[in-house]
Amino acid sequence: xxxxxxxxxxxxxxxxxxxxxxxxxxxxxxxxxxxxxxxxxxxxxxxxxxxxxxxxxxxxxxxxxxxxxxxxxxxxxxxxxxxxxxxxxxxxxxxxxxxxxxxxxxxxxxxxxxxxxxxxxxxxxxxxxxxxxxxxxxxxxxxxxxxxx
Numbered sequence: 566x567x568x569x570x571x572x573x574x575x576x577x578x579x580x581x582x583x584x585x586x587x588x589x590x591x592x593x594x595x596x597x598x599x600x601x602x603x604x605x606x607x608x609x610x611x612x613x614x615x616x617x618x619x620x621x622x623x624x625x626x627x628x629x630x631x632x633x634x635x636x637x638x639x640x641x642x643x644x645x646x647x648x649x650x651x652x653x654x655x656x657x658x659x660x661x662x663x664x665x666x667x668x669x670x671x672x673x674x675x676x677x678x679x680x681x682x683x684x685x686x687x688x689x690x691x692x693x694x695x696x697x698x699x700x701x702x703x704x705x706x707x708x709x710x711x712x713x714x
Contacts, residue, residue, distance in 0.1 A: 570614060570623040575645050577627050579667055580652035581660040585686040589652065590628045643674035649681045653701075655714065656693035661701070668708065685714035 578586045590611055609628040614621060627642055649671055653660040664683070671681060683705045685696065698714055705712035 570621040572620060572622045573625065574622065574647040575625045575627065576648045576650060577629060577642065577646050578650045578652060579629055579671070581654070581657075581663050584652045584654040584657070584660050586652050587628050589650070589684070589686060590626055593626070640674055643671075646675055646679050649675075649679055650684055651681055651710075652684045652686050653696065655685045655688045655696045655701075656690050658695040661696045661704075664704070681710055683710045683712040685712070688714040 578590055580586055587609065590609070593611075593613065611626045611628070612623065613626065614623050616622070627646075629642065651664065651667055651671070653664055655661075668681070671679065683701070685698070685701050688694070688698075701712060701714070704710075
């Protein structure tokens with residue numbers, strides 16, 4: 566599948582700092598996981614080619630810095646996005662509370678209604694969980710967002 570592709574999609578991975586955006590991207594693009602936290606400075610970029618319904622699809626996945634001090638560089642990366650993976654940390658209620666701000670920013674920066682998918686990360690940490698799956702499902706349903714943990 567390294568050859569030609571039928572479709573090309575630009576996907577942004579957004580969310581607060583430390584929610585696990587880079588780990589999700591590394592797992593998806595390289596098939597590996599690291600528990601080490603390294604702050605993304607600006608934007609990281611990965612490409613993965615997949616087959617969907619017999620069609621070759623190339624995904625450009627943009628891993629963005631969640632820290633406030635790096636958000637000024639983000640607007641340029643919103644342009645041309647086909648989708649957004651909006652990530653929060655199930656062990657951090659504050660990252661869940663900030664989803665509204667991220668959604669406003671997405672709607673403001675992506676005038677063509679871009680598809681947004683809500684993802685709860687770190688759901689394997691049952692002891693540290695601060696956001697229930699029921700809360701997140703309600704939030705996603707109310708905003709008509711697909712959601713998974």
